[in-house]
Amino acid sequence: MAKVLVLFAHPRPDTSEVNQPLFQTAQAVEGVSAIDLYAEYPDFGIDIDREQARLVAHDVIVFQHPLYWYSAPAIMKEWQDLVLEHGFAYGLHGKALQGKIFLNAITTGARPEAYSTEGMNHAELRSLLGPFEKTADLCGMRYLAPFVMFGAGRAREEDRVTVHRNAYDDLLKALVADRFDLDKASKAALLTDVLDDFILKGEAV
């Protein structure tokens, strides 16, 4: 069994139509530690030792957040800047994160067609998330394709929230049970609601 850490960042959870319900899903999965960073650190006073201990105690690290300015809400940057220290996360003696798994579980305002080389953003989502992938690489973690819901602003009226919550539940449970095809997921462009290709059946690997 793998230990999965979900670090959730949303500065206005009271207005969230997708991330807040997704976070509730994560909180209910056995084997998942679900942490709300804005709730724990409303003044950004991140406890570095505690966060590093959390990382060491888990095998899979998930950043769950809405996409804000092609990145994450501010506390996630603060968390990275303070917690991923030289000598802990990277550098000659910084080996604490080596071999762990990392992924972003995100929602976007824009529709999927905006995230293509021909679309509004002139790039695929995974390449826009390059700083997360490069950070994971530098820390010796294995980066998986992002789990994404596009067009989140319309998800509720289009009745897409439950399907996505169920897919998130499947994803987290498969990660806990070591039944996720990490090779395939590290090479893929995206993980979406259709996870069948990535979830391994039968014996845990």
Ligand SMILES: Cc1cc2nc3c(=O)[nH]c(=O)nc-3n(C[C@H](O)[C@H](O)[C@H](O)COP(=O)(O)O)c2cc1C
């Ligand atoms: C400050 C801010 C920045 C945003 N930047 C982006 C962006 O870069 N790309 C995008 O597709 N949507 C962007 N959005 C839209 C959010 O991603 C969208 O509102 C969110 O995913 C909805 O999830 P929620 O219901 O959990 O809040 C932005 C929204 C805000 C408030």
